[in-house]
Amino acid sequence: MLRIITQRSEAEAELKRICDRIYDDQITHKEATVSEIVQTVRRQGDKALLHYTAEFDRQEFDASELRVSGSELDAAYQQVSGELLKAIELAHRQVLDFHRQRVPKSWVQFGDKEVVLGKRYNPVDAAGIYVPGGQAAYPSTVIMNAVPAVVAGVKRIAMVTPPGKEKSVNPAILVAAQVAGVEEIYRVGGAQAIAALAYGTETIPKVDVISGPGNIYVTLAKKQVYGHVGIDSLAGPSEVLVIADHTANPRHVAADLLAQAEHDSLAAAILITTDNRLASLVVEEVNHQLENHPRRIQTEKSIAHYGLVVVADSLKEAAELSNQFAPEHLELEVAEPWDMLEQIRHAGAIFLGHSTPEAVGDYLAGPNHTLPTSGAARYASALTAETFIKSSSIIHYSPAALKDAAWAIDALTEAEGLPSHGDSVRFRVEEQ
């Protein structure tokens, strides 16, 4: 049952509890489980992958079957409808167009005395993309993760996703991968898949950056392997925060809340409204829409533990509460959403107006749906091509420029007590 809160202090405490939900006491024991999985895969490679896949995904096979074969990839096209293929292709085109807009380009600037400074950008050699598959299949996530890596120019892209019944991988996932240009696919999921990508196994070569959303096990594993590899962000259990005024439609708002709650029992769905009547109507609608919901049990759990309706005194207060929460998705279902945008400082993606349900962004608007969760939007952003690109600084000094700089470097090396640094400049200048 969705609770309604009207006191600001109580609302702040509840929002903090929901934001921190993946770090609470009941969850932290999962960190130990994940650490054991990650370290075992690091030591034992494929053997551990097969063991954990049997334990958590109930699928038994041998290492030669880990990689999805060419014939399975071909067969997948026969198993998806023409309409679904067209939808995948449309999503791919739009996501590609969006991600091509902002790819960093190498640059240099020329200063006095032939000083040249700049940045040179290169993609990583290998990217690993995680596509969730435990409670739902996510062809959209294939596109959202493969496209930025392709746009960045990454040569090797390896995809992992949990096996379903009879070791199969959902054909829509396999088709989406091929449309996006990925053919190195392994049927393994969870923390074990993240460890395989981070450290490499006999079958799965190591990558440099891992991207992609996942459940609590996947998210904690990404946190643990960070440093050995780069990661996109902690894109864990989904969340939506809707700010709505009297102009919002309760049926639409309820569907938007359930659209996140249905992902996972750890998903969060929050409404902050200035309208008491809307608050009650949304609670009624949520109950109504849950009645025949095919994923009712887990969706109800999410709503009961991490669902909330807050009645705020003003849209200003609603924006302040939202900024404290820093949601993955923020919907502005208000009369003047563009005016309100000014007040929003922390959110992974912002959806403006009554005709922009968050599902538009999940599937095909163009911006990435792999977004920071659990407050990470305070410092992190959506996945982009830049996730797979790093830069090298470029510095060139002429003899004359070095001579000019020598006194300052000398003073700084002396202050730091590092004489060889000073010598490396002084010797050159003395020899000019």
Ligand SMILES: NC(=O)c1ccc[n+]([C@@H]2O[C@H](COP(=O)([O-])OP(=O)(O)OC[C@H]3O[C@@H](n4cnc5c(N)ncnc54)[C@H](O)[C@@H]3O)[C@@H](O)[C@H]2O)c1
């Ligand atoms: N933030 C984002 O951008 C974003 C986008 C899409 C989906 N999501 C989230 O991704 C998640 C998808 O979760 P999912 O479960 O469907 O798929 P998943 O692929 O993330 O997780 C399934 C894997 O979890 C492992 N697992 C399950 N139970 C385990 C246990 N008891 N111990 C150890 N490992 C275990 C299994 O190996 C299984 O393969 C949801 O939380 C959803 O909200 C987030």
Ligand SMILES: N[C@H](CO)Cc1c[nH]c[nH+]1
């Ligand atoms: N809402 C998810 C991001 O948290 C993305 C998604 C994929 N499919 C449906 N939804």
